[in-house]
Amino acid sequence: xxxxxxxxxxxxxxxxxxxxxxxxxxxxxxxxxxxxxxxxxxxxxxxxxxxxxxxxxxxxxxxxxxxxxxxxxxxxxxxxxxxxxxxxxxxxxxxxxxxxxxxxxxxxxxxxxxxxxxxxxxxxxxxxxxxxxxxxxxxxxxxxxxxxxxxxxxxxxxxxxxxxxxxxxxxxxxxxxxxxxxxxxxxx
Numbered sequence: 421x422x423x424x425x426x427x428x429x430x431x432x433x434x435x436x437x438x439x440x441x442x443x444x445x446x447x448x449x450x451x452x453x454x455x456x457x458x459x460x461x462x463x464x465x466x467x468x469x470x471x472x473x474x475x476x477x478x479x480x481x482x483x484x485x486x487x488x489x490x491x492x493x494x495x496x497x498x499x500x501x502x503x504x505x506x507x508x509x510x511x512x513x514x515x516x517x518x519x520x521x522x523x524x525x526x527x528x529x530x531x532x533x534x535x536x537x538x539x540x541x542x543x544x545x546x547x548x549x550x551x552x553x554x555x556x557x558x559x560x561x562x563x564x565x566x567x568x569x570x571x572x573x574x575x576x577x578x579x580x581x582x583x584x585x586x587x588x589x590x591x592x593x594x595x596x597x598x599x600x601x602x603x604x605x606x607x608x
Contacts, residue, residue, distance in 0.1 A: 431460045439550050441557025444485075448493060451484045451554045453546040466503050476501040478542050482514060484550055488565070490522040490558070497543055510540050522551045524582075580604065 435457050442450040457478040465471040479501035485494040495518060497511040516533040520526070530547050534540075583590050584604055590596060593607035 434458050434460070437546060437549055439546070439553035441553050443557075443561070447488075449486045449488075449554065449557060451486065451550050451557060453482045453484075453550045453553070455480045455542055455546050457542075478502060480540070480542055480546070482543060482546055482550065484517070484522075484554070486522065486554060488558070488561075490554060492517045492520050492522065494518055497540075499540075507540060510534070510538065510543075513538055514543065522554050526551055 435455065437453065437455050439451065439453045442452070444450055455478055456476050458474055458476055459471075461473050462470045471477065479499070481498045481500075483494075483496045484492055486492055495514045495516075497514040499508045499511055502508060513534050517530065520529045520533070527548060530544060534544065581590075581601055581604070584592055584597060584601070588594075592604055598605040598607060
C-alpha cells in the first residue's frame with residue numbers, strides 16, 4: 421500500500437543505500453553496501469564550481485567480510501565521489517573493524533574505532549543497515565546449521581531471541597511469539 425498523495429512539492433535530494441550479501445566459496449560472507457547522494461539540480465560545490473544535476477555528491481562503498489559467527493574478518497571502503505579531497509583519506513581506517521562481532525554493541529564499537537575524526541559519517545551510516553543485511557543474508561544458513569546440530573527447533577542462537585519486543589510483530593504478547601516462541605509468550 422503506497423503512501424497517501426503528497427502536497428505539491430519540488431524534489432531536492434535523493435539518498436540511496438543498497439546492501440547485498442554474498443556467500444563466498446571460501447566459506448566466509450561478504451556484505452557490501454553502497455551509499456549514493458544526488459540532487460536533481462546543479463548546485464555550488466566546495467571548490468567554487470557547480471556540480472551538475474544528477475552527479476553524485478557521495479558515492480561510497482563498504483565491503484565487510486565476516487565469518488559464520490558474524491565476526492568481521494576484513495573491511496574495505498572506497499569513495500568514488502565525495503565533497504572534499506581529504507574525505508578519501510579515512511577509507512583505510514575501516515580496516516580497524518576486523519575482529520569486531522556484529523551483534524550487541526556493534527555500533528558502539530564502530531564508533532570507538534572509526535568515530536569522529538577517525539571516520540566518515542556517511543560510511544558509518546551504512547554500517548547498521550549492513551549489519552541487518554548480514555543477519556538476513558545468513559538467516560537460512562544459520563537455521564540449517566542449527567537443524568544439523570540437533571538443536572531441535574531450528575534457531576541459530578540459543579536462548580531468548582533478541583528480536584522479542586524489538587518491533588510490533590514480535591511483541592511478547594502477540595500471536596507470532598505465541599506460535600513461534602511459546603516459551604516466551606506473555607499474553608493470555
